[in-house]
Amino acid sequence: MAENFELLHTVSSPRDLKKLSPEELRRYCDELRRYIIDQCAVNPGHLASSLGAVELAAALHYVYDTPEDKIVWDVGHQTYAHKIITGRCEAFRTKRRLGGISGFPRMAESEYDAFGGGHASVSISAAFGMAKAAELRGERRKVVAVIGDGSMTGGLAFEGLNNAGASKRTDLLVILNDNHMAIDQATGALKNYLLKISTSVHYNRFKQRLWGLLSHTPRLLRLCQQAGNAVKQGVLNKSNLFESLNFRYFGPVDGHNLGELVRTLRAMHDIEGPKLLHVMTVKGKGYLPAEHDQSVWHAPGCFNPDTGERIAPKGGPARYQDVFGETLLELARLDARVVGVTPAMPSGCSMNILMREMPDRCFDVGIAEGHAVTFSAGLAAAGMVPFCNIYSTFMQRAYDNVIHDVAIQDLPVVMCLDRGGLVGEDGVTHHGVFDMAAFGAVPGLVIAAPMNEPELRDLMYTALRSGHPFMIRYPRGCGEGLPWRGEAFRELPVGRGRRLRDGSDVALVTVGTAGNAAARAAERAVEAGVSVAHYDLRFVKPLDEALLDEAGRRFRRVVTVEDGCLRGGVGEAVAAFFNAGGYDVRVRSLGIGDEWVEHGTPAQLQALCGYDEEAVLRALLAAAGK
Ligand SMILES: Cc1ncc(C[n+]2csc(CCOP(=O)(O)OP(=O)(O)O)c2C)c(N)n1
Ligand SMILES: CC(=O)[C@@H](O)[C@H](O)COP(=O)(O)O
Numbered sequence: 001m002a003e004n005f006e007l008l009h010t011v012s013s014p015r016d017l018k019k020l021s022p023e024e025l026r027r028y029c030d031e032l033r034r035y036i037i038d039q040c041a042v043n044p045g046h047l048a049s050s051l052g053a054v055e056l057a058a059a060l061h062y063v064y065d066t067p068e069d070k071i072v073w074d075v076g077h078q079t080y081a082h083k084i085i086t087g088r089c090e091a092f093r094t095k096r097r098l099g100g101i102s103g104f105p106r107m108a109e110s111e112y113d114a115f116g117g118g119h120a121s122v123s124i125s126a127a128f129g130m131a132k133a134a135e136l137r138g139e140r141r142k143v144v145a146v147i148g149d150g151s152m153t154g155g156l157a158f159e160g161l162n163n164a165g166a167s168k169r170t171d172l173l174v175i176l177n178d179n180h181m182a183i184d185q186a187t188g189a190l191k192n193y194l195l196k197i198s199t200s201v202h203y204n205r206f207k208q209r210l211w212g213l214l215s216h217t218p219r220l221l222r223l224c225q226q227a228g229n230a231v232k233q234g235v236l237n238k239s240n241l242f243e244s245l246n247f248r249y250f251g252p253v254d255g256h257n258l259g260e261l262v263r264t265l266r267a268m269h270d271i272e273g274p275k276l277l278h279v280m281t282v283k284g285k286g287y288l289p290a291e292h293d294q295s296v297w298h299a300p301g302c303f304n305p306d307t308g309e310r311i312a313p314k315g316g317p318a319r320y321q322d323v324f325g326e327t328l329l330e331l332a333r334l335d336a337r338v339v340g341v342t343p344a345m346p347s348g349c350s351m352n353i354l355m356r357e358m359p360d361r362c363f364d365v366g367i368a369e370g371h372a373v374t375f376s377a378g379l380a381a382a383g384m385v386p387f388c389n390i391y392s393t394f395m396q397r398a399y400d401n402v403i404h405d406v407a408i409q410d411l412p413v414v415m416c417l418d419r420g421g422l423v424g425e426d427g428v429t430h431h432g433v434f435d436m437a438a439f440g441a442v443p444g445l446v447i448a449a450p451m452n453e454p455e456l457r458d459l460m461y462t463a464l465r466s467g468h469p470f471m472i473r474y475p476r477g478c479g480e481g482l483p484w485r486g487e488a489f490r491e492l493p494v495g496r497g498r499r500l501r502d503g504s505d506v507a508l509v510t511v512g513t514a515g516n517a518a519a520r521a522a523e524r525a526v527e528a529g530v531s532v533a534h535y536d537l538r539f540v541k542p543l544d545e546a547l548l549d550e551a552g553r554r555f556r557r558v559v560t561v562e563d564g565c566l567r568g569g570v571g572e573a574v575a576a577f578f579n580a581g582g583y584d585v586r587v588r589s590l591g592i593g594d595e596w597v598e599h600g601t602p603a604q605l606q607a608l609c610g611y612d613e614e615a616v617l618r619a620l621l622a623a624a625g626k
């Protein structure tokens, strides 16, 4: 698509936006949408959600006095228009790239990013905190939380509503951006409830007539809302959920009708106390391929903007998530106790494979990681073997659920942590780098990290047979290309690693898929005249002490490599083992240091952190005195 933008480059702040006439604002939104599509085609990101929030972002910056007023975007994956409006039009070309701007709001990146994001369901609590602080400090600023229907399913969002609803005076607007979608189809009772409110023909016809009759002054708007609620109670035969929590409920309004949005936001502007505006949007709005397959276009990768053809890498090894997904289906066929649990990531972790074949044996519980773990614990306590798959970074939300509800109770829940290690372009909020250190501290928990596809498959089988809490972590992306599909299952000895290569100068100790690049480095070190023995631990916990004893007795120099944080990580555990046993060994640990890792390709980030193939080679040569 040729770049032909008349208005796009005239806006470099919300101040410029406010100078546009309503008609120009509409045209500007069209250009915004086109620019987002063009850019995401060559530099991928979260396309569909951002397309759905173009008018919303424009209307908010048009009506509110940002950055004095604060807009908190939940998750932050829908903020591309917001970023472009707030002075990052050129920088948008660099989004999610090393050294470029983030794909999510970042407070350090812009004064307009009132709160950083990446994880879901945060916005109401954070915005309520800001609104409360403004009240305490006597500042008259407005605070708005924008939260999607998917993110509203998270417990934290309800905690925020519960708390904020009890505060009569605090000036907080929650905008519920409802597109009936999370990444996949929205799920749960809330989805049905929102659908009922937004599609009740009688209520909406009545509301539209009433709103049309009356001019939208705050006083009259409140009258509309009260009258609307009375009808809603009659029509929907129940009170409004948000009204019950003491939020004034407005809407639903069409989130792509700029005029209606601006009018409504202006009319609501001076109404005090907690209030919620229900906005209906279409995920992928304005780009037909995205509107038609909203799940795929959530984050589609590169594509041809003219044809909508996605440019997917062809061939190559299977993704780890697909090894998980297909193996889970096999295990479910093998054992009637096996069920799948996912907090709103069925396509992300490929549990949709089981979901398609055995819908009754698979549960998408909404964006609710804590609940997913405790629900799994309940299933396990009553005789099932749940495979609960949670991205490593999102599992951080369920730390106590793992400890209290699974580990202490010694329940056979298989916790599969996808996206372990550095994930790449999503950046600092999404790297799965704390899991081994954090969960390594939990007594009795088995933590395994496969090095390749057949090992992931065998570990899932081993976990099914173990009868105890079992965690398996593996990375984003593709495997090593080893045969796995249809191979016979092998039960692996728990807590036992293996020696992959023998040598005499240096011991290399690795865990998980980081061992593959390390193995290549070892090969090159051997070619350079350094004899390396490579040990793959396979289990973060329990550590294979027999294997470490062999390494400790034979070598004075040990290099460890892990795709996780070094503080409390596997390298530290190995060094502690040698120290405690009085071995005469010097350990050098490679992994992620005590710092935040930003966005970039995984290869770039691994190199920066110092544990890619080159870095391991350097460490091996240095350990051998070369
Ligand atoms: C705690 C947490 N769990 C899961 C995710 C992954 N995730 C990102 S966006 C999303 C769906 C959000 O749905 P919604 O809020 O309705 O926004 P939409 O994508 O529909 O615009 C999910 C599940 C996340 N970011 N944070
Ligand atoms: C915004 C968000 O949290 C998800 O969309 C995440 O970016 C998905 O990551 P994957 O691309 O690794 O599935």
Ligand SMILES: [Mg+2]
Pocket: 148, 149, 150, 151, 177, 178, 179, 180, 181, 182
């Ligand atoms: Mg949604």
